[in-house]
Amino acid sequence: MDLTGAIWRKSTRSGTSGGNCVEVADNLPGVVGVRDSKDPAGPALAFGPDAWRAFVGLAKQS
Numbered sequence: 001m002d003l004t005g006a007i008w009r010k011s012t013r014s015g016t017s018g019g020n021c022v023e024v025a026d027n028l029p030g031v032v033g034v035r036d037s038k039d040p041a042g043p044a045l046a047f048g049p050d051a052w053r054a055f056v057g058l059a060k061q062s
């Protein structure tokens with residue numbers, strides 16, 4: 001997936017101490033990007049919007 005033009009935002013669940021942080025880009029049509037904020041040039045995962053909504057819904061139940 002091409003994540004060029006992604007606008008990354010840090011998860012509201014991420015701490016402020018720079019530890020375990022996740023960034024999400026949901027501004028691109030048809031794809032949601034997820035990456036480690038400590039390694040922004042590193043690999044990113046790409047999900048379809050339906051798969052991402054399902055993941056977030058299940059994560060909120062935990």
